[in-house]
Amino acid sequence: MPRSSRDEEFSAFVKTRRTGLVRSACLLTAGDTHLAEDLVQTALARLYVAWPKVRRAGTESAYVWRIIVNAHIDEVRRPSRRRERHVPELPELPAPPEVYPDGLGGSEVRAALGALPPGMRAAVVLRHWLDLSVGETAELMNCSEGTVKSQTAKAAARLRDLLSPAAVERTYP
Amino acid sequence: MNDLKDLLELALSDVAGRDAGVDPVADLARGRRLLRRRRQRLAGLAGVTAAVLCGVLVPLALQGSAPSHHPAPVAVASSPPQPTHSQASQSAAPDKQSRQIKLVAWVGTQPPGYQVAWMPKGWVVQGSTPFALVIAAPNDKDKSPDSYLGKLVVMLQSRDATAPPADWANQPVNGREGKFDVQDDTQILTFKNASGQWVVIQAPVSLGWDSAELAKFAGGVQVLAAAQQGRG
Numbered sequence: 001m002p003r004s005s006r007d008e009e010f011s012a013f014v015k016t017r018r019t020g021l022v023r024s025a026c027l028l029t030a031g032d033t034h035l036a037e038d039l040v041q042t043a044l045a046r047l048y049v050a051w052p053k054v055r056r057a058g059t060e061s062a063y064v065w066r067i068i069v070n071a072h073i074d075e076v077r078r079p080s081r082r083r084e085r086h087v088p089e090l091p092e093l094p095a096p097p098e099v100y101p102d103g104l105g106g107s108e109v110r111a112a113l114g115a116l117p118p119g120m121r122a123a124v125v126l127r128h129w130l131d132l133s134v135g136e137t138a139e140l141m142n143c144s145e146g147t148v149k150s151q152t153a154k155a156a157a158r159l160r161d162l163l164s165p166a167a168v169e170r171t172y173p
Numbered sequence: 174m175n176d177l178k179d180l181l182e183l184a185l186s187d188v189a190g191r192d193a194g195v196d197p198v199a200d201l202a203r204g205r206r207l208l209r210r211r212r213q214r215l216a217g218l219a220g221v222t223a224a225v226l227c228g229v230l231v232p233l234a235l236q237g238s239a240p241s242h243h244p245a246p247v248a249v250a251s252s253p254p255q256p257t258h259s260q261a262s263q264s265a266a267p268d269k270q271s272r273q274i275k276l277v278a279w280v281g282t283q284p285p286g287y288q289v290a291w292m293p294k295g296w297v298v299q300g301s302t303p304f305a306l307v308i309a310a311p312n313d314k315d316k317s318p319d320s321y322l323g324k325l326v327v328m329l330q331s332r333d334a335t336a337p338p339a340d341w342a343n344q345p346v347n348g349r350e351g352k353f354d355v356q357d358d359t360q361i362l363t364f365k366n367a368s369g370q371w372v373v374i375q376a377p378v379s380l381g382w383d384s385a386e387l388a389k390f391a392g393g394v395q396v397l398a399a400a401q402q403g404r405g
Contacts, residue, residue: 019195027184044200045204045206049211053338106184109184
């Protein structure tokens with residue numbers, strides 16, 4: 001039960017924005033919904049702590065996204081994630097994609113996103129999914145505008161390569 | 174499929190989204206928990222840092238009421254014990270937590286890091302390091318000078334903080350800038366002293382003080398050269 005204006009405003013923000021945040025965070029995590037949920041939980045908890053300041057500045061979304069992006073980059077850089085894992089059997093092959101009219105499925109696109117470095121993926125998501133400007137993206141990622149432009153361009157080219165018919169055929173024979 | 178936005182939309186096309194009825198209760202609870210932890214950490218970190226950096230705890234038994242496992246500093250032990258106003262009043266009139274605890278003039282030996290002109294009537298100095306002066310009710314069960322909950326604490330603002338949050342209420346101290354806030358059961362007054370340092374006073378609500386009373390106490394605080402900022 002909300003106890004203060006902070007609680008009430010924060011609750012209203014969560015109600016209206018949470019679903020979208022988790023879905024968008026799924027793009028950063030290349031479809032890992034559990035990690036996306038963790039990132040959003042972390043970001044929302046920290047947003048609650050900073051709520052009075054952030055609310056007054058009207059920067060709730062930017063604040064949350066900054067935390068999500070940074071937390072994701074921190075997460076994928078953790079040694080436990082980078083360490084090579086030895087398993088006795090070959091991992092399962094990805095399931096065949098649901099076929100769309102253009103021949104691509106959601107799982108293929110997520111796999112391609114997952115092949116991008118996290119910073120590059122973040123640049124694409126912020127610029128092309130959240131429709132942030134180059135300047136806003138640069139500020140949020142704490143890098144230069146030139147870096148955002150180059151990362152976005154490289155990501156687009158890399159996704160084109162990964163999702164070319166030949167590449168899809170190799171992945172899903 | 175050249176447009177990146179369409180591509181990203183496609184990536185989410187078969188990702189389930191919990192559209193119906195988002196319940197903010199869990200997020201609210203996590204936020205409150207984090208906020209509580211952060212406040213406790215900020216309150217306690219200066220003392221912990223003091224212990225780590227100094228390697229030893231330097232509790233002050235100014236009233237001779239310090240716990241026996243904390244040896245008194247040599248400078249204090251070598252001087253004859255001086256009765257303090259708070260000691261006298263403690264025996265004369267037992268404090269009642271439900272009422273406002275009055276400020277009385279400090280009469281005893283001053284701690285090394287911070288000098289105070291006022292004390293809550295009946296309260297005692299529980300510990301003093303260059304990082305914090307800790308004053309507590311005489312019957313406080315928590316005798317650790319590194320624990321600040323429910324105690325009156327004077328410290329310099331952490332070196333990792335630049336200024337108090339702008340949205341706190343204004344409460345000048347000695348005509349200089351000060352900010353006041355109440356967080357759960359704790360009142361916090363952060364003010365600029367004559368040297369331009371931000372000094373933090375943390376007081377339990379149980380003292381029954383308002384911001385003006387806290388500012389009066391703060392007005393009698395002097396930060397000595399030995400005082401140091403904590404981290405965090």
